[in-house]
Structures are given as structure tokens and as C-alpha cells.
Amino acid sequence: xxxxxxxxxxxxxxxxxxxxxxxxxxxxxxxxxxxxxxxxxxxxxxxxxxxxxxxxxxxxxxxxxxxxxxxxxxxxxxxxxxxxxxxxxxxxxxxxxxxxxxxxxxxxxxxxxxxxxxxxxxxxxxxxxxxxxxxxxxxxxxxxxxxxxxxxxxxxxxxxxxxxxxxxxxxxxxxxxxxxxxxxxxxxxxxxxxxxxxxxxxxxxxxxxxxxxxxxxxxxxxxxxxxxxxxxxxxxxxxxxxxxxxxxxxxxxxxxxxxxxxxxxxxxxxxxxxxxxxxxxxxxxxxxxxxxx
Numbered sequence: 001x002x003x004x005x006x007x008x009x010x011x012x013x014x015x016x017x018x019x020x021x022x023x024x025x026x027x028x029x030x031x032x033x034x035x036x037x038x039x040x041x042x043x044x045x046x047x048x049x050x051x052x053x054x055x056x057x058x059x060x061x062x063x064x065x066x067x068x069x070x071x072x073x074x075x076x077x078x079x080x081x082x083x084x085x086x087x088x089x090x091x092x093x094x095x096x097x098x099x100x101x102x103x104x105x106x107x108x109x110x111x112x113x114x115x116x117x118x119x120x121x122x123x124x125x126x127x128x129x130x131x132x133x134x135x136x137x138x139x140x141x142x143x144x145x146x147x148x149x150x151x152x153x154x155x156x157x158x159x160x161x162x163x164x165x166x167x168x169x170x171x172x173x174x175x176x177x178x179x180x181x182x183x184x185x186x187x188x189x190x191x192x193x194x195x196x197x198x199x200x201x202x203x204x205x206x207x208x209x210x211x212x213x214x215x216x217x218x219x220x221x222x223x224x225x226x227x228x229x230x231x232x233x234x235x236x237x238x239x240x241x242x243x244x245x246x247x248x249x250x251x252x253x254x255x256x257x258x259x260x261x262x263x264x265x266x267x268x269x270x271x272x273x274x275x276x277x278x279x280x281x282x283x284x285x286x287x288x289x290x291x292x293x
Contacts, residue, residue, distance in 0.1 A: 031191070
């Protein structure tokens, strides 16, 4: 355990020392916030809402919508961005220095995972707390304590799932240049296909069917359902059911069917965790193979 802890601290220091890596880890979040401020915020303020909510309640509702997307994309791009040290170690052969020591090879991948998880979780929780404070300062509204606690738990769970998938993806990348290209494109791709940048209802059916198989899509939907619950409860009794359905479609809060059937989000997240665990195991075997080669 001592060797894993030392390797984890080494990886964390390497990441924080590289300011450009830190910046590009937040690139997708910056893009999302820019899209929100420039185009999306007013687009989500449906005229029906103005009849049943005041301005601050509408802002709280729309901010909750965009916050859910930011939190999910943050766990993806941050976990991928801070794994660049693994590619650098492989490409520069620095990792060979660890091979001649008693450190087991599986501990190397666990250290990369642990450092990525800790960095991503720390930044994500800081962003979550900062967002709660900012929303309260601008709207005067706070989430109920049970929703805040559940959302915090989801951020932790999402960080594990995203980090496990991203570390597996990283084992397929051969060079630092390729890693930079993948990091720049992947977050944007996931942002669109998971309904974070745009509602999935705006895409063709075949895109929606593909998105239904991505765990990040369901992660986004479940967090939207949770954070928008206070707002939906507020307007649910004031507007017709069909209007409510329309708003839920526009906000992309309805669960997507997988193989034609809608599953409980809890089961989808549980399966995603199990797949994430297998992804971590697979990444360990791939890492061993790359070190041998």
C-alpha cells in the first residue's frame, strides 16, 4: 500500500505541475458554460414557465439543468485529462524505472486510477459546492438537504465510473500527441451524444438509440431528474400534463429505453459501476502487456 500511495502522490504532483493539462481538462466545461451563457439559457426559458414561476425560480430551474451537464462532463474530461502522465511515462520509458523495482505492475495502474479519481473528485466537489453557492447568491434558492446529499453521492459515483472508463481508453493511446487529440475531441463528442450540450430530442432516432447505450447519457438524465425535482414539483400542479411532458422532453429528463425497455436509473448505474470495474481490470491487463512490449 505504501508504494501505491507514493506513486499516487507522484502522479498528482505531475498533473498539477502541468498548467496546460489542467486547463485543457476543463475545456469541455468552458465550452458548455459558454454555450449556456451565449445561446442556451434563454432558449430553455419557455414562455409557459413565465406564467407560473417568477424570474428567480426560472433561473434556478435553468441553472439546475445546465449544472447537471457540467458535473457529468467534468468527471469525464478531468479524469481523462489528468491521465496524460501515464502516456508520458510510457512514451518516455520512464515507466521502465518502476519495472526494475519490487513494485507490482498492477499497482502502477491502481496508482494512476487512484490519482485520477482523487484529482477528479476534488475538483468536481469544489465545483459542486461553488455552484451551490453561486446559485443561492443569484436566485436566493437552495436545494433541499436530501437532494444535495444525493447529488454529492452521485458525483462520487460518477467519478468512479468515468475514471474507470477513461483509464481503459488511455491504454489504447500510443503517444502524447494522440492523447492531446483524443482529449480535445472526446469530451465534445460525449457532450453531444449524451445530451449534455443539446437535448437528445434534437437528434435523429439512430443517434438517440446509440446514446441509450452510453452510461454517461443515463448519468446525465438521472442527475437532471434529481436537481430539477424541486422545480418540477413547483410547476407540476400548475400546468397541463401535456405541457409538462413537453418541458421534460425539451430538458431531456426522460429515461431512454435500452432494447425497447426503460430501466430504473438505479439499475443502470449499478450495471455501469460493474462495467467500470471490469474496465479497470481490463486496463490492468492491457497495461501489463504494454509494459512487456
